[in-house]
Amino acid sequence: MPETTPALLPRDTVLTVRDTCLCLATQRAARRLARRFDAALRPFGLTNGQFSLMVALNRPEPPPMGRLAPFLGMEPSTLTAAVKPLARRGLLAVEPDPEDLRSRRLRITPEGVALMRGAVAVWRGAHAALEAELGAGTPDALRRGLAEIG
């Protein structure tokens, strides 16, 4: 009797992956949350990712890209691309660091601050609504757990 390739993998293997994979669970939640916050922020012409980036710029010293990328969990090349539309709209300015000409600092502009004033208010509402939908300890448990991955 010849060896035959089973038509499928073992059933329990599949269930294990499906029910335990933290990567899948995170991607799925990330897609859902992205759509949700993208929708809330649409009136400002900002995506959730653009909002997070703009928030990160809101500090006295404009941070260099090299610090922002790890903060956002993204690769430098992704940040380079993400900056472009925001710079084009005048919401942030890219400034070479005089101390190190390789480094570029991202400074939020007054237009950016003005836009973010409204966006932050909307974020507050959207986030409160989200937390209200989750169980009592869930938001904190998620924040703690997700921070461990970072």
Add this chain to the structure above:
Amino acid sequence: MPETTPALLPRDTVLTVRDTCLCLATQRAARRLARRFDAALRPFGLTNGQFSLMVALNRPEPPPMGRLAPFLGMEPSTLTAAVKPLARRGLLAVEPDPEDLRSRRLRITPEGVALMRGAVAVWRGAHAALEAELGAGTPDALRRGLAEIG
């Protein structure tokens, strides 16, 4: 004295968003996990998302796309695009459902099963390594919390 636009938003506002936003925390972790699993699965030519999709096909009845999209937390249009490279490689087949000609079922092929055999083994190792890096109750806490968002 004229009204002036402050140069920045209030500092605590920014800190609140930065430290509590579940959307940001999830996107950040999702990026990091995606890179990690993409790297582990690279020998099979699969991304983490392709792996998850292939796993979901591993059931006696090939599931219709309409069930897969919610399972993966993605929009139907994204699933349509995701199917193409896998179908091109012969890892899955798109079959119109005879009962409902609008619906398309995705069937994993023997080639797909063969590839996934190795990929699942690698996933097991990668996932065990990830869990080992996290605190004792963290993986379960994350699974529970992320499932609430789904």
Add this chain to the structure above:
DNA sequence: GCATTTTAGTTTGATACCAAAGTAACTGTG
């Protein structure tokens, strides 16, 4: 049975994301 509505999926156009390779500036060593 035919028109309307709903449902399943696709297409299009735009942004997001990454790896790999490239450029330019800094650093350290001899």
Add this chain to the structure above:
DNA sequence: CACAGTTACTTTGGTATCAAACTAAAATGC
């Protein structure tokens, strides 16, 4: 002060993701 190595970012090419508009089939209503 060269020059080798490193660091900061960019470019390129490819996939991922979505919203909005579209197509086609099924279900509903009359």
